[in-house]
Amino acid sequence: MLNPPHRFGQDTSQWITVPPQGYGGIQWVVATLIDALLAAGHEVLLVGAPGSTARPGLTVSDATTFDTTRAALRTFGPDVVHDHTNGQLLPAEPDWPTVRTHHLNSVPEYRTNSVYLSHAQRRAAGSEHAPLIRLPVNPDRYTYRQEKEDFLLFLGRVSVHKGARQAAAFAQAAGLPLKLAGPAWEPDYLHGILTDFPGTAEYVGEVGGSHRTELLAAARGLLVLSQPLGGPLGDEWIEPGATVVAEAAVSGTPVIASDNGCLAEIAPHVGIALPVEHTPTGEEAAKILAGLPAPKQLRATAVERWGHHLTASTYLEVYRRAAADGTWT
Numbered sequence: 001m002l003n004p005p006h007r008f009g010q011d012t013s014q015w016i017t018v019p020p021q022g023y024g025g026i027q028w029v030v031a032t033l034i035d036a037l038l039a040a041g042h043e044v045l046l047v048g049a050p051g052s053t054a055r056p057g058l059t060v061s062d063a064t065t066f067d068t069t070r071a072a073l074r075t076f077g078p079d080v081v082h083d084h085t086n087g088q089l090l091p092a093e094p095d096w097p098t099v100r101t102h103h104l105n106s107v108p109e110y111r112t113n114s115v116y117l118s119h120a121q122r123r124a125a126g127s128e129h130a131p132l133i134r135l136p137v138n139p140d141r142y143t144y145r146q147e148k149e150d151f152l153l154f155l156g157r158v159s160v161h162k163g164a165r166q167a168a169a170f171a172q173a174a175g176l177p178l179k180l181a182g183p184a185w186e187p188d189y190l191h192g193i194l195t196d197f198p199g200t201a202e203y204v205g206e207v208g209g210s211h212r213t214e215l216l217a218a219a220r221g222l223l224v225l226s227q228p229l230g231g232p233l234g235d236e237w238i239e240p241g242a243t244v245v246a247e248a249a250v251s252g253t254p255v256i257a258s259d260n261g262c263l264a265e266i267a268p269h270v271g272i273a274l275p276v277e278h279t280p281t282g283e284e285a286a287k288i289l290a291g292l293p294a295p296k297q298l299r300a301t302a303v304e305r306w307g308h309h310l311t312a313s314t315y316l317e318v319y320r321r322a323a324a325d326g327t328w329t
Contacts, residue, residue: 036312117241118262136311153219160230252295
């Protein structure tokens with residue numbers, strides 16, 4: 001299992017682990033798949049996340065470069081390599097059967113044996129027949145609460161394309177406080193939200209561990225109002241997978257999303273998907289909140305649709321296909 005190696009914040013002595021200390025959607029996906037693969041009796045080598053905790057069946061490598069990854073793989077001798085790094089740690093023609101999950105909003109650099117997270121992402125990549133596997137969630141890693149507190153939550157990168165400002169506007173219309181949780185790498189953007197929505201928006205920083213799961217469980221609703229513009233590379237943003245949707249639902253928290261990318265496909269199962277250009281009035285926001293699914297229904301839906309054992313079993317079929325010299329684009 002190849003995880004994209006990134007330093008933890010400004011601390012050059014630490015890497016983002018699996019699961020992550022704070023922000024890290026891909027790291028949560030990798031951790032969740034490993035949970036299910038180990039439970040199914042498989043042995044896993046984790047590359048690209050030094051400092052992660054090893055456990056029975058899981059070997060953690062210190063490799064974070066192209067060359068050290070190749071050496072670690074040769075020592076381990078995998079039946080199949082699952083690359084989550086968009087080729088950062090693996091060449092176009094690797095020495096092992098390979099499956100590549102595409103987590104980005106772009107055409108994969110290496111399209112052979114790619115797996116996509118949504119119909120929207122797969123279309124944007126120009127693929128029609130490659131496997132589509134939704135992002136998984138492990139309910140055992142989350143707190144479930146039926147009784148909610150009167151605040152709304154934004155959990156993710158505080159950026160234009162993630163719709164943090166739209167989340168503040170919705171919360172203000174609903175008359176509820178908003179907790180903004182996540183890295184704020186564009187400080188002017190965050191400052192503008194806090195200035196324009198005083199008394200509504202509160203920045204609580206990048207959260208991890210029990211603080212993160214408690215926020216997910218306690219919120220009255222999670223706002224995932226991704227926007228089509230302002231992506232990390234300045235291009236059109238098509239939300240690819242949205243791990244946080246399943247995380248909120250399995251915590252018993254409904255999702256209020258935009259209809260950007262994958263959100264139009266998954267959010268209606270556990271909440272609502274609104275047009276990206278629409279900002280609800282106070283009356284509309286109250287009606288939306290009143291019509292959201294109940295916590296028990298949300299948790300059951302999350303496990304049924306995105307449970308990690310189900311997702312891993314689907315990946316195992318794809319692994320076997322790749323190991324048998326199968327290829328696709």
